[in-house]
Amino acid sequence: MKRFTSLVLLALWFVSFNSLAANFTQQTNKTQTQDVIIKYAFKAAKLENIMDYQLFKDGYLAYDHTKNKKKSILTIIDYSKPSTQKRFYVIDLKNNKLLYHTYVTHGVNSGGKVANRFSNVVNSKQTSLGTFLTDTTYQGGNGYSLKLDGLTKGINDNARRRYIVIHGADYANESFIKRNGYLGRSWGCPALPKALSRSIINTIKGGSVIYAHA
Template sequence: MSVPLLSRRTLLGMAASLPAIGHAAPQHGLAAAAQGVNPVLVARALDALARHNSLVWSRDVIGIADFGLPSATPRLHLVNILTGTTTSLRVAHGRGSDPDHTGMLQSFSDAVGSAATSEGAYLTGPTYTGVHGLSRRLTGLDPTDAHAEERAIVIHSAWYADAAILPQQGKLGRSDGCFAVSPADIAMLLATLGEGRLLYAGRVTP
């Protein structure tokens, strides 16, 4: 059964009216827990957490997608502030961000119809069952990803995001801008990065 799509304004309004869950989690522990994550992206995620403090309901786990890394590399980092550990998964980027399918994200875009990955902070929403099976809705919190709901940018699984294709092509396939992961990882990802948490996507350029 699918969950009806809520407008960005409605969802943000609901989030702002709810008390923050896990507010006591030590936010200053993110850098220590983010083992192996680019510190520049960690700093950006912390900044996003501060800017969207009233909207992020739970701060125990923060997702950081490092799109400066090749798609063959685990680059979706789930940073658990409570345990001080990080779990990293492979995640596909949008075909509009890598038109020549090099395996490296070339650019971000939030334009409707771009099929590109968008940079910025996202609020994780409810799960639903769609064409890719169990998935999680996302709401873009920044001007750079404000059209995420209109573009149906979500977290879902896809065969082309599985490591099994790496021996043949050396890179993952591409999504239409969604955060697509291996079917083997989706249950753990959705359970770990539950509703009301922050997912930050970015890259560090030379």
């Protein structure tokens, strides 16, 4: 009886081990396939000398994991760069094409030329990081604007309460940088050059993913 029980336990262990091994292999193959896809998209969009590959990969994974997205468009904001550099990227993942590459502001309390403080707190006037999903547009105090939903719990999920939106601003252009040595700052919103804001908002509105990194 003991021998029979041991054989049963051994058989169950063998089945369990094979199942785990199969799942591990499947997951490894999936990861490897995903890496190939991401590397291909990065090269096809000609991003090698424009942005860091790891940043693109992180943004792509954030896009891939986001539910309820409706567009194959990924926006990446690289707040590790100073505001004097173009750090706002809009990428068409369906056609592997960089659509926009421009300046974007950070919050007035996030730092001067470089953003080094980030917050999810109402009235902090700081930038939030993480993954966002774009929603509808409206005409507000800052003109044509785009509502955002923060999807990263505890990091940016107060975006609606904080009125964090994308809009155009006179202080978000190259001429402001030339006069002051840095880009103007918002109250936490990622503000864009007015000349591009409407076309960018129309491109990314209605369910596309934004990934903000620092």
